[in-house]
Amino acid sequence: MSHTASSPARPLKILVYSDDSDVRQQVILGLGRRPHPDLPTLEFVEVATEPVVVQQFDAGVIDLAILDGEAVPAGGMGIAKQMKDEIFACPPILVLAGRPQDAWLATWSRAEAVVLHPIDPIQLAETVVGLLRSRVPASTR
Numbered sequence: 001m002s003h004t005a006s007s008p009a010r011p012l013k014i015l016v017y018s019d020d021s022d023v024r025q026q027v028i029l030g031l032g033r034r035p036h037p038d039l040p041t042l043e044f045v046e047v048a049t050e051p052v053v054v055q056q057f058d059a060g061v062i063d064l065a066i067l068d069g070e071a072v073p074a075g076g077m078g079i080a081k082q083m084k085d086e087i088f089a090c091p092p093i094l095v096l097a098g099r100p101q102d103a104w105l106a107t108w109s110r111a112e113a114v115v116l117h118p119i120d121p122i123q124l125a126e127t128v129v130g131l132l133r134s135r136v137p138a139s140t141r
């Protein structure tokens with residue numbers, strides 16, 4: 001189905017995983033419903049546990065996942081690695097890391113991007129827009 005000006009693109013589903021509801025809210029508020037006019041609106045799926053993250057990935061409806069590397073008991077980097085290893089055509093993953101020294105772990109996890117805590121909403125939005133642009137065909141923006 002092609003999208004035209006009179007037929008807006010479906011919202012993009014963004015999974016936001018953290019055991020800390022404050023971190024999830026920082027991400028959602030930092031991005032807003034439409035971080036860039038060239039992209040469809042965003043629809044957030046808030047997740048606090050690893051089993052639900054896996055369930056959402058398995059459903060195949062996630063366009064981008066933002067995983068908190070500082071979450072407990074399952075950190076976002078380990079989940080990212082698992083999803084990249086197990087899901088064919090896995091959606092892009094952004095990991096929130098606690099320290100600059102953790103950037104190498106994000107590489108190990110095969111995440112496409114990393115943003116550091118405390119979350120800078122401008123950096124987060126720029127990174128997310130870049131990841132989504134690579135996933136959303138220009139004809140549907």
